[in-house]
Every structure is written in C-alpha cells, then in structure tokens.
Amino acid sequence: MSKTLDWDWANLGFAYVKTDYRYISIWENGQWDDGNLVTDNTVTISEASTALHYGQQCFEGLKAYRTKDGSIQLFRPDENAKRMMKSCERILMPTVPVEKFVDACMQVVKANEQYVPPYGFGATLYLRPFMIGIGDTIGVKPAPKFLFGVFCMPVGAYFKGGLTPVNFTIADMDRAAPYGTGAAKVGGNYAGSLMPHERAAEKGYADCIYLDPMTHTKIEEVGAANFFGITKDKVFVTPKSPSILPSITKYSLMYLAEHYLKLKVEERDCPIDKIDEFTEAGACGTAAVITPIGGIDYKDSLHVFYSETEVGPVTTELYNTLTGIQFGDVEAPEGWIYTVK
Ligand SMILES: *Cc1c(COP(=O)(O)O)cnc(C)c1O
Numbered sequence: 001m002s003k004t005l006d007w008d009w010a011n012l013g014f015a016y017v018k019t020d021y022r023y024i025s026i027w028e029n030g031q032w033d034d035g036n037l038v039t040d041n042t043v044t045i046s047e048a049s050t051a052l053h054y055g056q057q058c059f060e061g062l063k064a065y066r067t068k069d070g071s072i073q074l075f076r077p078d079e080n081a082k083r084m085m086k087s088c089e090r091i092l093m094p095t096v097p098v099e100k101f102v103d104a105c106m107q108v109v110k111a112n113e114q115y116v117p118p119y120g121f122g123a124t125l126y127l128r129p130f131m132i133g134i135g136d137t138i139g140v141k142p143a144p145k146f147l148f149g150v151f152c153m154p155v156g157a158y159f160k161g162g163l164t165p166v167n168f169t170i171a172d173m174d175r176a177a178p179y180g181t182g183a184a185k186v187g188g189n190y191a192g193s194l195m196p197h198e199r200a201a202e203k204g205y206a207d208c209i210y211l212d213p214m215t216h217t218k219i220e221e222v223g224a225a226n227f228f229g230i231t232k233d234k235v236f237v238t239p240k241s242p243s244i245l246p247s248i249t250k251y252s253l254m255y256l257a258e259h260y261l262k263l264k265v266e267e268r269d270c271p272i273d274k275i276d277e278f279t280e281a282g283a284c285g286t287a288a289v290i291t292p293i294g295g296i297d298y299k300d301s302l303h304v305f306y307s308e309t310e311v312g313p314v315t316t317e318l319y320n321t322l323t324g325i326q327f328g329d330v331e332a333p334e335g336w337i338y339t340v341k
C-alpha cells in the first residue's frame with residue numbers, strides 16, 4: 001500500500017491544488033520531445049501565442065482511483081487519448097499518440113501518489129491533460145510550436161452524503177454551432193457557456209441544458225455533461241447529434257446498461273416536448289459521474305422525472321455499477337482499467 005497525505009479527504013471539493021509534479025512536452029519542427037516532469041506550476045509563453053488569441057487549445061479530464069487494496073487505477077485513459085487526437089485534428093494541432101498520452105498520465109499519478117485520496121471517501125485524483133498553441137504567431141494560422149501538459153489535483157466526491165437529484169433549466173443560448181466545434185473538447189466552447197451557466201445558477205438551478213443549435217427542439221447536452229433518460233419500458237436513451245461532446249462516461253454507461261443491466265439502449269433524438277417519455281433522467285461525465293436530474297424547467301414549468309428528492313432505481317444501479325468498476329469493486333469489461341505501477 002502506498003502512502004497518502006494526512007488530509008480532510010471527506011470534505012474535498014473541486015478546486016485547484018498545486019501538487020508536486022506535472023508533465024510537459026513540446027512539439028516543434030514536426031515532432032514531440034520526450035517530455036518530462038517539472039515542479040514549476042507556471043507556464044511562460046509568447047504574448048502572440050495562438051492559444052491566447054484564437055483559442056487554439058484543447059483539454060481532457062480523467063481520474064485516478066484508489067482501490068480497496070491500496071492500488072491506483074485509471075479508467076479508460078486510452079479513450080481520453082483518442083478523443084484528444086480528434087480535438088487536435090479539428091483545430092489543426094499535432095496529435096499526441098495514445099501511448100505518450102497514457103504514459104504522461106501514469107508518470108503524473110506516480111509522481112504525485114501521496115495526493116491520490118484513500119479508498120472509501122469517493123474522492124479521486126483528477127487529471128487535466130491539455131494542449132496549447134505557443135510561439136510567435138499573430139496571424140490567424142496554426143502555431144509553429146505546441147505545449148502538451150498534464151497536471152493533477154485531488155478532488156472530492158461530487159455528492160457528499162449520497163446521490164441527490166438536482167434541477168436544471170433550458171438555456172436560451174447555444175454552446176456550439178450546428179457544424180462547429182461542439183464535438184471537440186476545446187476551450188472555445190466553454191467561454192460562451194459561462195453566461196448561461198451563471199444565469200441558471202442565479203435562478204437556483206445546478207446548470208442549464210442545451211437544445212440542438214439548429215432547431216432548438218431536441219435535448220443536446222447538460223453544461224459539461226451528457227444527458228440520458230430511462231423510458232417507462234426501461235430503455236436507456238441518450239441524444240445523438242454531431243454537436244454533442246462525446247462523453248466517455250456516456251458511452252461506458254451505454255455499454256453497462258446493455259451488458260450489465262440488460263437494458264435496451266438507444267442513441268437518438270430526444271425532443272424536449274416529449275420529455276415525459278422518461279421516468280428517470282441524469283447527467284453524466286467524469287466530474288459529474290452520474291448526476292440524477294430531479295426536474296427540468298421548460299417554458300416556466302418544472303417537469304419532474306422520478307422525484308425531486310429520491311433517485312430512481314435504474315439511475316442508482318448504473319451509478320453503483322460505474323463507480324464500482326472505477327474503484328475496483330466490480331469486475332470491469334476487458335481493457336477499461338489501467339493499473340498504475
Ligand atoms: C468533458 C465533457 C463531457 C463529459 O465527458 P466525459 O468523457 O464523460 O468526462 C460532456 N460534455 C462536455 C461539453 C465536456 O466538455
């Protein structure tokens with residue numbers, strides 16, 4: 001069993017913590033350098049970097065989990081690596097090969113091992129890989145140089161004291177354009193989401209739900225998480241759209257719903273005026289894990305799914321199965337777990 005710091009693990013939130021080491025690798029003249037761990041948590045770049053002016057940057061988010069026997073594991077890091085490659089391609093940045101990405105994550109977890117929360121608190125070590133265009137480029141074109149970094153911080157369980165449903169409202173703005181960058185994990189999608197999020201929070205909602213940017217008639221996604229609903233006939237349904245960010249948690253839940261819970265699974269349109277087809281609903285993502293949706297405020301009335309205070313049985317079973325796999329208590333499908341050695 002590896003050592004951990006003496007910390008108030010039960011009350012950790014989601015806030016930046018400067019851990020001991022982070023990984024940095026630089027791309028120049030057509031290739032990546034070997035990359036290495038550094039202690040400095042600041043980055044000095046040219047004032048003319050494309051990341052600063054034209055949003056040429058992308059990021060990822062994944063977690064390291066401490067299991068009951070004290071070992072540490074990553075959940076599907078290869079999927080984050082592949083998604084980051086797609087984000088990079090979309091905005092003309094060089095890609096980081098899957099092996100280099102996973103190795104960087106492993107190095108960062110290993111070097112900051114004492115920050116991986118102990119088993120039993122629902123807390124994890126959150127990893128933030130990112131890439132930025134750097135170098136002297138004031139013209140609107142791809143940067144001549146790129147920085148790929150991975151840093152980490154311990155984060156608390158999303159729900160202290162158990163799963164609780166929260167309410168959402170429908171955004172009256174879009175996070176992505178119909179043929180834009182909605183499916184890429186780029187910072188540009190986030191700047192425009194700050195205002196609708198703040199407005200939803202001011203009205204007492206956890207976040208807002210975005211409708212499809214083309215017609216504003218179908219549920220697209222939930223802030224920084226994907227949406228799913230469970231029908232009366234126990235079908236797991238999740239929206240299909242080219243402007244949704246493909247959530248690894250969502251695709252994992254689709255697999256678990258089908259193979260572990262034996263439910264039917266559908267990826268298809270979810271019209272907002274037909275939300276009463278769902279008896280349960282949730283938001284899913286690495287940070288949110290599964291957030292049960294109590295109700296959605298649409299056209300000035302709150303549509304409640306299962307209950308505003310209790311979590312439905314299918315959502316509960318999905319949550320227990322997913323987190324059971326992530327913390328090593330439930331057998332994972334082949335290839336989902338990477339043990340940190
Ligand atoms: C990262 C992200 C998600 C969740 O994806 P996971 O791979 O499940 O963490 C959902 N929506 C948006 C907009 C995101 O950026």
